Amino acid sequence: MRTVLDVRDVTKVYGHGDTGVRALDGVSLEVARGEYLAVMGPSGSGKSTLMNILGCLDLPTTGTYLLDGVDVGSLSDEQLTLARNRLIGFVFQAFNLIPRTSAVANVELPLAYSGMKAAERRRRAMFSLDLVGLADRAEHEPDQLSGGQQQRVAVARALVTEPAVLLADEPTGNLDSHAGEEVLSVFDDLNAAGHTIVIITHEDEVGARADRLVKLFDGRVISDSRQEPAGRHAASGALK
Amino acid sequence: MNLTEIARFALRGIGANKLRSTLTMLGILIGVAAVTLLVAVGNGSARTVAARIEALGADTLTVMSTRHGAGGLTMKVAEALDDPAVAPGVRSVSPVVSTPATLTHEGAEHRIASFVGTTPSWFAASNFPVESGAAFTADDEAQARRVVVIGQTVAEELFSGADPVGRQVTAGGALFTVTGVLREKSSSGAQGSNDIAVAPISAVRQVLAGYGPLSSILVETAGPSTVGAVQSEISTILDRRLEPGAYRVQNAAQLLETQTESAGAFTTVLGAVAAISLLVGGIGITNIMLVTVTERTREIGIRKALGAPRRVILTQFLIEATLLSVIGGGLGVAAAVLGSRFPIVGVQPVIVPSSVALALGVSVLIGLFFGGLPAARAARLRPIDALRYE
Ligand SMILES: Nc1ncnc2c1ncn2[C@@H]1O[C@H](COP(=O)(O)OP(=O)(O)O)[C@@H](O)[C@H]1O
Numbered sequence: 001m002r003t004v005l006d007v008r009d010v011t012k013v014y015g016h017g018d019t020g021v022r023a024l025d026g027v028s029l030e031v032a033r034g035e036y037l038a039v040m041g042p043s044g045s046g047k048s049t050l051m052n053i054l055g056c057l058d059l060p061t062t063g064t065y066l067l068d069g070v071d072v073g074s075l076s077d078e079q080l081t082l083a084r085n086r087l088i089g090f091v092f093q094a095f096n097l098i099p100r101t102s103a104v105a106n107v108e109l110p111l112a113y114s115g116m117k118a119a120e121r122r123r124r125a126m127f128s129l130d131l132v133g134l135a136d137r138a139e140h141e142p143d144q145l146s147g148g149q150q151q152r153v154a155v156a157r158a159l160v161t162e163p164a165v166l167l168a169d170e171p172t173g174n175l176d177s178h179a180g181e182e183v184l185s186v187f188d189d190l191n192a193a194g195h196t197i198v199i200i201t202h203e204d205e206v207g208a209r210a211d212r213l214v215k216l217f218d219g220r221v222i223s224d225s226r227q228e229p230a231g232r233h234a235a236s237g238a239l240k
Numbered sequence: 241m242n243l244t245e246i247a248r249f250a251l252r253g254i255g256a257n258k259l260r261s262t263l264t265m266l267g268i269l270i271g272v273a274a275v276t277l278l279v280a281v282g283n284g285s286a287r288t289v290a291a292r293i294e295a296l297g298a299d300t301l302t303v304m305s306t307r308h309g310a311g312g313l314t315m316k317v318a319e320a321l322d323d324p325a326v327a328p329g330v331r332s333v334s335p336v337v338s339t340p341a342t343l344t345h346e347g348a349e350h351r352i353a354s355f356v357g358t359t360p361s362w363f364a365a366s367n368f369p370v371e372s373g374a375a376f377t378a379d380d381e382a383q384a385r386r387v388v389v390i391g392q393t394v395a396e397e398l399f400s401g402a403d404p405v406g407r408q409v410t411a412g413g414a415l416f417t418v419t420g421v422l423r424e425k426s427s428s429g430a431q432g433s434n435d436i437a438v439a440p441i442s443a444v445r446q447v448l449a450g451y452g453p454l455s456s457i458l459v460e461t462a463g464p465s466t467v468g469a470v471q472s473e474i475s476t477i478l479d480r481r482l483e484p485g486a487y488r489v490q491n492a493a494q495l496l497e498t499q500t501e502s503a504g505a506f507t508t509v510l511g512a513v514a515a516i517s518l519l520v521g522g523i524g525i526t527n528i529m530l531v532t533v534t535e536r537t538r539e540i541g542i543r544k545a546l547g548a549p550r551r552v553i554l555t556q557f558l559i560e561a562t563l564l565s566v567i568g569g570g571l572g573v574a575a576a577v578l579g580s581r582f583p584i585v586g587v588q589p590v591i592v593p594s595s596v597a598l599a600l601g602v603s604v605l606i607g608l609f610f611g612g613l614p615a616a617r618a619a620r621l622r623p624i625d626a627l628r629y630e
């Protein structure tokens with residue numbers, strides 16, 4: 001299987017000298033195409049820091065990170081922007097939709113920045129919204145949608161560019177269990193359709209749905225194991 | 241991404257933040273309108289004064305008291321100036337009292353700024369002949385008859401088309417018979433010069449002005465070339481009767497100069513007041529922009545995380561800021577143009593194009609600077625820092 005994400009001995013230090021916080025302390029990790037990986041660990045263990053580096057939102061202090069075979073550290077600002085746009089779909093805990101902007105316009109954004117024509121953009125955005133079951137809410141603005149629906153719009157936006165990997169940082173952290181289930185079942189379906197997914201969580205049930213589980217503690221990987229996924233969305237087999 | 245596409249994003253941004261957009265535009269609108277209109281008022285008053293003085297003509301001199309109220313200018317002084325031995329260049333001398341008054345005729349009422357009391361020589365000296373009817377005579381003046389010659393504006397306001405000659409108007413509780421109407425003076429946009437009534441000085445002092453000092457003395461010379469000589473001749477006479485420095489003799493050109501100077505100072509003061517309002521508007525805009533920086537910075541973080549190039553973000557936010565300030569400024573100019581069609585505190589404003597350019601320029605700069613600066617800063621942040629911005 002081809003490797004999509006390849007993290008080699010990465011450290012991340014916030015601040016300088018004595019007051020510096022070593023958020024990542026020599027993390028190595030490879031993720032193959034089509035994998036469904038969950039990252040777990042206590043609060044402050046460096047999960048978000050790792051995720052931001054994986055998503056090219058931040059750069060490691062030392063170590064290398066290869067995204068789809070390319071060393072991210074060697075990229076210019078412009079090329080990083082391009083990488084974020086083409087290769088990565090990011091889902092945040094806080095949804096991060098653009099306020100007072102319709103769902104479909106939000107989903108179109110990454111395509112607009114990649115220079116796609118308006119008609120094609122709209123078609124793909126609608127397709128993507130349909131995937132998360134929100135085609136009928138396309139014209140709704142974020143504050144007219146429930147938390148679960150907003151997060152599903154964010155998922156639609158993350159996958160509309162058909163990225164190499166979908167990264168989700170505690171996507172259900174701000175949702176109740178029912179809304180969380182809505183979002184997670186979308187992930188199940190997407191993985192069943194072949195998407196690579198990395199999800200951060202501190203809930204055991206969420207971690208159990210993945211087929212690989214990485215545990216972080218104090219900025220280090222303390223376990224990395226394959227597992228038989230449990231509790232996945234029942235219909236997931238149907239897409240295969 | 242092409243420019244029209246980015247402009248569409250900018251428009252959507254303006255529409256998505258209606259309150260902020262409206263307040264920003266309002267701030268700029270008020271600033272621009274205030275500057276333009278106040279400068280126009282100053283300019284308008286300067287023009288009116290200049291037009292009145294120009295209308296006097298180049299061959300007259302005006303003697304004025306330099307002390308307000310307590311004046312040395314009396315009828316005796318005026319008579320003394322008419323001295324062929326000492327001042328041969330003097331053709332005529334007209335003492336002038338001027339007072340505001342309200343004229344009424346059969347229910348119609350009209351207020352004028354200057355009800356002039358003088359002698360018959362005034363009509364020729366001030367270059368203001370009678371068009372219909374007749375001027376009052378020296379005999380009318382001697383008998384203090386209540387007769388009056390009115391300007392075109394007064395005739396229209398009170399008689400609306402009918403012939404006023406022979407009719408009566410009331411001023412200061414006394415009836416005046418209209419003997420004539422002055423010829424219209426169309427002096428460069430001045431509204432005031434036809435808004436006048438002229439009556440014998442004896443009658444005006446009796447009824448309206450009282451027996452205080454004269455407002456001025458109008459001296460007609462033999463021609464423009466003799467003005468300089470006559471000026472020193474009458475100064476000799478005045479020096480004998482008045483304290484030195486108690487009076488001032490000016491010809492039309494000099495009058496124009498002093499009046500233009502003081503009108504210029506007036507315009508400057510108005511402009512300064514207006515500039516302060518523009519500044520306050522600018523601070524308001526800045527305040528609104530700063531309050532929304534947190535929200536906008538997060539938004540920029542989201543856009544960057546989705547792969548928006550810095551250039552696109554900057555362009556979008558600059559277009560937003562430019563549109564807001566240009567629309568606000570344009571509406572401000574429109575408001576000022578509309579406002580300048582009506583007289584303000586008795587002055588017809590005349591818009592100065594350079595003040596429009598200045599006000600627009602400053603407001604657009606404020607909008608661009610304070611709208612663009614936070615955006616430029618945020619666009620330079622790493623996406624993660626922009627997202628975390630509090
Ligand atoms: N921007 C930052 N500046 C300084 N320290 C930070 C910053 N972000 C995270 N940290 C620190 O790095 C450590 C790891 O944080 P994080 O990756 O957010 O943990 P997690 O997501 O697992 O809760 C924590 O100790 C946190 O305080």
Ligand SMILES: [Mg+2]
Binds near residue numbers: 047
């Ligand atoms: Mg976290």
